[in-house]
Ligand SMILES: Nc1ncnc2c1ncn2[C@@H]1O[C@H](COP(=O)(O)OP(=O)(O)OP(=O)(O)O)[C@@H](O)[C@H]1O
């Protein structure tokens with residue numbers, strides 16, 4: 101279980117998160133939705149160790165994450181795919197994927213090979229473009245690559261920041277279906293940040309709605325999806 | 338005609354050494370975003386260590402390897418003792434802006450240079466020393482004719498070529514090489530991939546230390562050893578690195594050879610006094626006309 | 641306090657106090673220390689050039705020593721070839737070095753941090769070779785002989801007998817005071833605020849309507865004028881030549897500015913005194929240890945380097961910053 105308790109975070113004088121609490125169940129997709137600037141990315145960056153919280157606690161499977169470096173948090177099974185197709189453009193596709201498994205390449209040689217084979221199976225287009233520079237990929241392919249890079253670390257918790265950004269609905273659907281299938285087959289826990297609330301809520305098990313740094317709703321996804329008052333108040337449709 | 342050939346050979350051997358210096362600078366620049374003005378101070382220090390060992394009667398190769406190790410250790414110390422604490426505090430007060438974050442490490446590296454030169458002066462005195470070569474440095478004479486180069490020139494070329502091959506293989510074929518490239522290109526994604534970027538950076542400093550110590554060992558036989566001798570080499574190496582684009586490893590190597598040839602030509606055909614003037618003009622021309630280096634792609638870079 | 645309302649008047653007040661203190665202090669010192677104090681006063685102008693350039697606008701130059709040389713040669717050539725007075729020569733030194741700064745500024749406005757540092761360092765190495773290239777004009781390695789001349793008679797009648805070192809000090813201090821005043825006024829002016837805005841965030845400054853490259857060039861011009869004046873005075877002690885303005889002079893100015901405090905005038909003052917008197921201080925402190933000459937020669941460099949490193953790592957605001965905090969407690 102991912103447990104977020106009374107987390108406060110700020111950038112200088114800008115308070116991005118004011119006292120956030122919620123939990124995400126193992127093996128489930130929990131989606132965090134909210135308008136621009138609500139603090140969604142900040143939340144994920146806190147969990148993966150890229151930012152430091154002012155106060156509060158974050159626990160993954162009983163272990164505290166706050167104060168740990170991103171490098172150590174990855175080793176605890178938490179993988180973060182940051183906003184905006186985060187791949188390293190001047191490296192090849194294969195190198196980007198290999199990079200995600202570097203930290204366990206020596207201790208787990210065979211499994212790394214296996215994991216790399218699996219992501220190529222998941223996204224065959226990447227295997228075809230293995231030796232191409234990541235910078236030459238299309239937006240959708242880059243997102244697949246970014247996710248693959250995270251998956252080869254064999255995460256138990258996957259943090260996805262707006263995977264739909266700039267992608268055609270069809271591609272988004274394909275990616276999200278893939279993730280959903282992984283949750284079911286491997287027990288992966290997913291925290292999915294999305295602008296596109298409808299898509300997110302349709303695949304997620306649980307929804308958390310953020311507004312200007314606070315949780316305003318925390319309920320099963322189908323319920324949230326059906327709550328038109330909530331939608332019109334915070335999501336504007 | 339004969340002068341021209343000699344000049345080209347001289348330019349190539351010197352260029353090979355400049356390439357190493359530029360390589361060392363670029364490694365740290367890419368890895369840590371710092372231009373290390375203390376680099377040749379570190380090289381001077383390790384060359385003195387080698388010189389002392391040789392004077393004490395140890396063999397050239399033993400001293401050679403120890404000097405490279407000292408270079409690596411000094412590089413790592415500079416990072417761990419100065420640059421890491423400096424960047425860790427980088428959000429406080431004076432260091433709160435991009436301009437100062439770029440400026441203060443430069444000042445720190447000058448401080449390190451001062452410390453190393455003073456220490457060398459204290460330990461090894463100010464008097465200049467020569468430095469031996471592992472192979473003969475008189476012109477080779479195949480078929481009874483005097484060739485325009487010495488065995489030591491050939492040695493330099495071979496050593497530098499080998500270094501470049503090993504470096505390239507390291508970066509392209511090993512996991513650590515990949516980690517170093519990833520860290521240089523995008524530290525955030527590298528960290529999210531589990532790469533311990535501070536260790537990788539320290540390693541960049543160490544490798545850069547080896548490259549520059551090697552340069553020191555190769556250039557010193559032709560330039561007497563004193564606490565300040567290698568300063569000028571640093572300036573040439575810096576210019577070479579900028580000519581090559583400062584963040585391109587192959588570019589820095591090519592830049593080194595270009596500078597070697599340029600300097601040899603000016604030395605022989607103009608006047609040794611004008612070398613630094615020519616360097617300045619060349620550097621300014623490159624920075625104004627091709628700020629990203631001679632081999633920059635279309636991508637505009639902010640220098 | 642009323643002085644808060646009028647910073648210009650407050651600055652003037654402090655500077656006059658400074659001048660009076662130096663004049664009185666200078667009269668009682670032995671010639672050696674008078675000379676050292678004169679050097680502090682000369683270098684203070686150079687350190688202020690770093691305070692303006694690096695401390696205020698965030699640009700770094702390792703070529704301030706070369707700009708000092710430009711000022712030195714300009715004044716020496718004016719005195720020797722045109723036969724003009726020392727004061728006119730100093731004014732010309734400021735103008736010529738400011739123009740050199742203009743040229744440098746055009747290149748510098750496009751460069752940041754390490755690029756700028758490296759380029760100015762190459763400049764500092766290249767300029768002295770001009771002295772050899774045009775030996776008949778610049779006097780080659782030997783350089784040109786100039787001096788402060790003799791003190792005017794009214795000064796002698798006011799102070800009694802005035803030695804050469806004392807005259808150096810008295811001739812320099814008024815100019816240093818002008819430089820201090822000018823710096824103080826720039827720092828508190830709109831221009832100073834624009835420079836700081838550029839230092840803190842270039843793109844934000846440019847969004848606020850500050851013309852970044854014009855201001856960067858202007859900073860170089862002003863800073864170079866300061867360096868030129870400092871260099872001209874420094875050369876008037878006896879010789880203007882390549883050996884008077886080595887690379888280490890640029891580093892000395894930078895060290896002084898950092899140790900004292902890169903961002904304040906008080907810091908520049910403390911820093912200049914520190915770098916000039918540090919070797920004397922070390923010599924005095926280690927005399928009982930009877931160190932070998934070899935160690936003694938390099939000790940100031942070592943201690944200076946270590947202090948520089950400790951300052952940038954532990955206390956980047958310099959000594960002035962520490963004093964300031966204590967005052968505010
Ligand atoms: N590096 C930063 N420095 C200062 N403020 C920041 C920084 N990053 C984010 N913020 C501020 O923190 C708040 C939350 O930002 P965050 O990126 O978490 O929002 P978000 O919900 O991810 O928005 P979006 O949907 O647009 O990605 C915003 O007000 C933003 O301006």
Ligand SMILES: [Mg+2]
Pocket residue numbers: 140141142183
């Ligand atoms: Mg976001």
